[in-house]
Amino acid sequence: MPTTARTVSDAIRTRYDDLTRAERQLADRILENYPVSGLGSITAIAENAGVSTPTVARMVQKLGFKGYPEFQSRLHHELEETISNPIAKHDRWALNAPGTHILNRFADAITANLRETLSDLDTKTFEDAAALLGDRDRSIYFVGGRITCALAEYFFTHMQVIRPKTTLISTNSSSWPQHVLNMNRGDVLVIFDIRRYEQEMATLAEVAKSSGIVIILMTDVWGSPVAQHARHIFRVRIEAPSAWDSSVVTLFVVEALIEAVQSCAWDKTRQRMNSLEELFERSRLFRRHNHQKLE
Amino acid sequence: MPTTARTVSDAIRTRYDDLTRAERQLADRILENYPVSGLGSITAIAENAGVSTPTVARMVQKLGFKGYPEFQSRLHHELEETISNPIAKHDRWALNAPGTHILNRFADAITANLRETLSDLDTKTFEDAAALLGDRDRSIYFVGGRITCALAEYFFTHMQVIRPKTTLISTNSSSWPQHVLNMNRGDVLVIFDIRRYEQEMATLAEVAKSSGIVIILMTDVWGSPVAQHARHIFRVRIEAPSAWDSSVVTLFVVEALIEAVQSCAWDKTRQRMNSLEELFERSRLFRRHNHQKLE
DNA sequence: GCAGTTCTGAAAATTTCTCTTCATTCTGCG
DNA sequence: CGCAGAATGAAGAGAAATTTTCAGAACTGC
Numbered sequence: 001m002p003t004t005a006r007t008v009s010d011a012i013r014t015r016y017d018d019l020t021r022a023e024r025q026l027a028d029r030i031l032e033n034y035p036v037s038g039l040g041s042i043t044a045i046a047e048n049a050g051v052s053t054p055t056v057a058r059m060v061q062k063l064g065f066k067g068y069p070e071f072q073s074r075l076h077h078e079l080e081e082t083i084s085n086p087i088a089k090h091d092r093w094a095l096n097a098p099g100t101h102i103l104n105r106f107a108d109a110i111t112a113n114l115r116e117t118l119s120d121l122d123t124k125t126f127e128d129a130a131a132l133l134g135d136r137d138r139s140i141y142f143v144g145g146r147i148t149c150a151l152a153e154y155f156f157t158h159m160q161v162i163r164p165k166t167t168l169i170s171t172n173s174s175s176w177p178q179h180v181l182n183m184n185r186g187d188v189l190v191i192f193d194i195r196r197y198e199q200e201m202a203t204l205a206e207v208a209k210s211s212g213i214v215i216i217l218m219t220d221v222w223g224s225p226v227a228q229h230a231r232h233i234f235r236v237r238i239e240a241p242s243a244w245d246s247s248v249v250t251l252f253v254v255e256a257l258i259e260a261v262q263s264c265a266w267d268k269t270r271q272r273m274n275s276l277e278e279l280f281e282r283s284r285l286f287r288r289h290n291h292q293k294l295e
Numbered sequence: 296m297p298t299t300a301r302t303v304s305d306a307i308r309t310r311y312d313d314l315t316r317a318e319r320q321l322a323d324r325i326l327e328n329y330p331v332s333g334l335g336s337i338t339a340i341a342e343n344a345g346v347s348t349p350t351v352a353r354m355v356q357k358l359g360f361k362g363y364p365e366f367q368s369r370l371h372h373e374l375e376e377t378i379s380n381p382i383a384k385h386d387r388w389a390l391n392a393p394g395t396h397i398l399n400r401f402a403d404a405i406t407a408n409l410r411e412t413l414s415d416l417d418t419k420t421f422e423d424a425a426a427l428l429g430d431r432d433r434s435i436y437f438v439g440g441r442i443t444c445a446l447a448e449y450f451f452t453h454m455q456v457i458r459p460k461t462t463l464i465s466t467n468s469s470s471w472p473q474h475v476l477n478m479n480r481g482d483v484l485v486i487f488d489i490r491r492y493e494q495e496m497a498t499l500a501e502v503a504k505s506s507g508i509v510i511i512l513m514t515d516v517w518g519s520p521v522a523q524h525a526r527h528i529f530r531v532r533i534e535a536p537s538a539w540d541s542s543v544v545t546l547f548v549v550e551a552l553i554e555a556v557q558s559c560a561w562d563k564t565r566q567r568m569n570s571l572e573e574l575f576e577r578s579r580l581f582r583r584h585n586h587q588k589l590e
Numbered sequence: 591g592c593a594g595t596t597c598t599g600a601a602a603a604t605t606t607c608t609c610t611t612c613a614t615t616c617t618g619c620g
Numbered sequence: 621c622g623c624a625g626a627a628t629g630a631a632g633a634g635a636a637a638t639t640t641t642c643a644g645a646a647c648t649g650c
Contacts, residue, residue, distance in 0.1 A: 009415060013530075020597060021646095028516075032407070034414060039334070039371045041637060052599040057639060068638065069606085076334045079374070102558075103421065106551045107413060111406060118402060126398060147452060154445035158539060242554035244453060248547050256401045259537035263397075315627060316616095336607060347629040352609055363608065364636090597646070605638065616627070 008074050009034055011063045022051045023059045038075035042068045105241045113237035113249045129216050129232045130260035132188050136163055139187040143169040148192035158258045161276055162269050173200045185212030193224035205229040218250055303369050304329055306358045317346045318354045333370040337363045400536045408532035408544045424511050424527040425555035427483050431458055434482040438464040443487035446545055453553045456571055457564050468495045480507030488519035500524040513545055
């Protein structure tokens with residue numbers, strides 16, 4: 001056992017750079033369901049990772065173990081420590097932190113939020129919203145509040161790659177009138193409005209709706225005033241053991257929507273992404289100049 | 296496998312009366328440290344209980360298993376269920392959608408990412424990073440790439456409320472030199488660099504480090520080139536059933552850090568937040584003007 | 591492209607594990 | 621005490637796992 005690493009996972013990570021392709025594939029698989037993954041025989045672990053047994057044997061030796069049996073016995077000991085420690089039972093996510101550590105409390109809260117949000121979420125709302133966002137005849141606009149503008153931006157950045165006609169509206173409401181002016185009947189406005197609802201956001205929604213704009217709203221369970229103007233509403237749980245609300249589940253919904261839209265019309269998207277790739281490549285060349293100056 | 300018993304321990308207990316002296320001694324030993332005791336080979340378990348290997352072989356057959364391997368594999372499965380998080384076992388999150396619906400697949404992937412990230416995360420890294428970010432003597436700078444700049448912005452927006460001397464650096468690298476110029480020894484640079492690592496980011500890190508700037512890096516498990524310059528590294532799992540990587544867990548870490556920093560020096564933070572509240576109130580009044588115009 | 595190197599898995603060699611046989615030991619009872 | 625019957629473990633046969641070898645594949649640098 002290497003003296004530098006305390007656990008097997010440490011050993012794997014510290015030497016990850018030295019591993020070969022097949023070995024990394026194996027290492028990833030082991031870490032994926034750690035430490036249970038190492039329970040079975042060398043054959044089982046190899047098959048599970050889609051590599052040959054010699055690869056496993058070689059890697060564990062590379063990691064500093066005498067052989068697979070020693071590797072496995074280490075794993076057994078770690079497992080034993082995790083299991084026999086009563087706190088370790090279920091409620092510990094970060095293995096080397098107490099159950100009350102902020103990381104563990106946060107993890108509990110977020111999974112609860114995710115579970116509750118999803119069990120409340122109407123699949124039809126999701127499908128319909130995805131279909132709207134995927135409709136290339138409609139322009140899409142994104143707007144968020146002080147905190148949520150980062151989410152709007154994240155959503156926008158991805159959608160911009162996937163399809164044309166996407167616009168990010170600044171959080172600063174003074175720019176809103178001209179945006180509304182540009183919108184056409186049937187266009188889609190994605191609004192993020194979460195606790196500390198901003199009154200102007202409701203006004204924006206009202207005005208937009210009366211111009212025939214379709215509104216998709218991301219909000220919390222208490223419901224923003226925008227709700228009455230929105231066609232599709234995502235009510236997300238945002239409670240966290242923190243002075244702040246959590247945006248993790250909101251981001252989850254955003255990412256799921258991105259994937260839904262993307263897979264909807266993969267062919268169209270693909271070509272667009274390739275073209276963009278090239279452009280990014282070129283702009284990277286541009287930027288290399290700047291970085292010369294930076295040095 | 297006996298149909299009556301759900302678990303191995305059940306099987307042992309229901310047939311305990313039929314066991315012989317040596318078998319009971321063995322059974323007791325197995326139950327004593329269940330289910331970890333059955334991790335090793337039949338030889339190990341026999342020695343541990345002070346009986347011979349045939350005794351073990353006979354007993355497991357008596358209990359209804361075909362042989363020791365079957366017995367052991369049952370034990371492994373039980374262990375696996377105990378270890379892995381019960382919430383993650385839900386095969387359906389969104390109740391009215393099939394298990395293969397994108398929402399459910401995403402939820403599975405994200406909880407797996409969360410679990411793996413947290414079990415790999417060194418608590419000390421977390422504490423140390425939080426302490427750095429909470430140190431009001433140091434200026435904090437945030438920078439992200441094309442996708443991750445939204446995360447940097449989210450982090451920045453919160454930290455800005457919590458403490459002074461926070462700066463968001465534009466993704467556009469042409470602005471970087473002047474920022475580096477402004478930084479002082481001991482200042483903190485939070486870098487988001489995830490897959491599709493950007494070379495200039497590594498250059499920025501290198502330059503910053505040589506000026507005595509402390510770097511905190513949020514990256515994926517493959518490791519960005521920035522890693523060699525960073526003092527604290529958060530390796531986050533980002534795999535999702537999508538053409539895109541998931542930033543959900545990264546955002547989780549960010550929020551946990553925000554809360555850790557905030558609770559660190561709550562008194563100082565509180566006063567600052569109150570002052571800010573007032574300012575926001577006033578600016579809201581400003582904005583009401585705009586919205587009058589909007590109508 | 592090509593030579594040299596590294597990586598990889600099939601297969602054989604080796605070790606270890608599991609199970610069965612069988613002789614020995616133990617237990618209960620007349 | 622001695623015997624029948626069950627229980628136990630030593631030893632070996634057989635099975636499975638682990639390691640090593642080696643030849644082909646993949647990659648790298650020129």
